Amino acid sequence: MPAQPPLSSRAWWKLRREFVSPSEFADMFGVPPPLELRPIDTVGSPQDRAIRLRMETPRSESIETVVLLPSGKRDRPTGRAIACVSSQPGCGVGCPFCATGQLGFRGNLPAAWIAEQVYWAGHIARHHGRRLRNVVFMGMGEPLHNRAAVFSALDTLIDQRGGFGLAPRHITVSTVGVPTAMVALARRHPQVRQALSLHAATPDLRRRLVPKGVGDLDLLRDAIAQINDLQRCTVWLEIVLLADVNDRQEHIDALERFCRGLRVEVNLIPYNPSAGLPRWQPTCRLRREAIAERLRTAGIRTTIRTSFGQSQRAACGQLTAAAAGGGSDPEPERPSPRIAAVDANRRETS
Ligand code: SF4
Numbered sequence: 001m002p003a004q005p006p007l008s009s010r011a012w013w014k015l016r017r018e019f020v021s022p023s024e025f026a027d028m029f030g031v032p033p034p035l036e037l038r039p040i041d042t043v044g045s046p047q048d049r050a051i052r053l054r055m056e057t058p059r060s061e062s063i064e065t066v067v068l069l070p071s072g073k074r075d076r077p078t079g080r081a082i083a084c085v086s087s088q089p090g091c092g093v094g095c096p097f098c099a100t101g102q103l104g105f106r107g108n109l110p111a112a113w114i115a116e117q118v119y120w121a122g123h124i125a126r127h128h129g130r131r132l133r134n135v136v137f138m139g140m141g142e143p144l145h146n147r148a149a150v151f152s153a154l155d156t157l158i159d160q161r162g163g164f165g166l167a168p169r170h171i172t173v174s175t176v177g178v179p180t181a182m183v184a185l186a187r188r189h190p191q192v193r194q195a196l197s198l199h200a201a202t203p204d205l206r207r208r209l210v211p212k213g214v215g216d217l218d219l220l221r222d223a224i225a226q227i228n229d230l231q232r233c234t235v236w237l238e239i240v241l242l243a244d245v246n247d248r249q250e251h252i253d254a255l256e257r258f259c260r261g262l263r264v265e266v267n268l269i270p271y272n273p274s275a276g277l278p279r280w281q282p283t284c285r286l287r288r289e290a291i292a293e294r295l296r297t298a299g300i301r302t303t304i305r306t307s308f309g310q311s312q313r314a315a316c317g318q319l320t321a322a323a324a325g326g327g328s329d330p331e332p333e334r335p336s337p338r339i340a341a342v343d344a345n346r347r348e349t350s
Contacts, residue, residue: 019122061089083121088141111152177215179223241283
């Protein structure tokens, strides 16, 4: 949402704190709200615990925002919602298991459009009787390749006066690892959690799984050590587990070495193949549990993630890919690895 001087602080409050609909806003203030994204469609429902919203930017790019509706004990609704926002309309990193990666680099979203996704997520949450409390940058794109806009959007999200007033500790930025930007983010927002999509702790395999991830592993370790000095919260290490690709003993040994001396928590994410992408197999449950046990025994905090939106493509980019003609997979649709990383029941950002 671009700053518009004539808009009163009450008007911003209605949009960013109460998430009133565009028509309610127009009725109240006699002008349309300063919104630039055009909602196209939604998929999902509260039963799926995820609702995907596809929107078009003024540049005719298609982007996605996912609203996660976690449940608590005994599957009861928690009353809160999580917005998973996109920072780019494609992604130049090219992870071979990710639908957005197949789109390639398509530019950057400005801060206003990132913040506006949070408005729409908050509005959908309100419609379902939830309150938007968390924001995760795990949608389309690599946030730290769009650093200036993402930092500026973060300022708006936590601004208590004209912004969304979110607690910084309720925000997570997921990155493939841009060491200098990670440290800069920790300096600017020490309470915002960072999640590193590591996927492999050996150089060759990481290059294969995260082809344009820029951070060399030693530089990433150095960056995490600096972040640990700046932050109280742990850095998450995200590993999408792929059978016989990154789940062998040597890979877990390397991961254990990578973690040594760092304040990190490993998130093991069951792989959910996307339509039209190479059919790697997910690591079986027994192996996942054995890996988790092995890491815990080594003193490393480890969580096996559960997945959101199993009945739909709650995906980073999968909706866009499907709309573009990809994704004719007749199998049940599955969430993207990154969305799967956001576990409703975890304690992290609560
Ligand atoms: S997983 Fe993330 S970094 Fe990798 S291609 Fe997809 S959006 Fe980009």
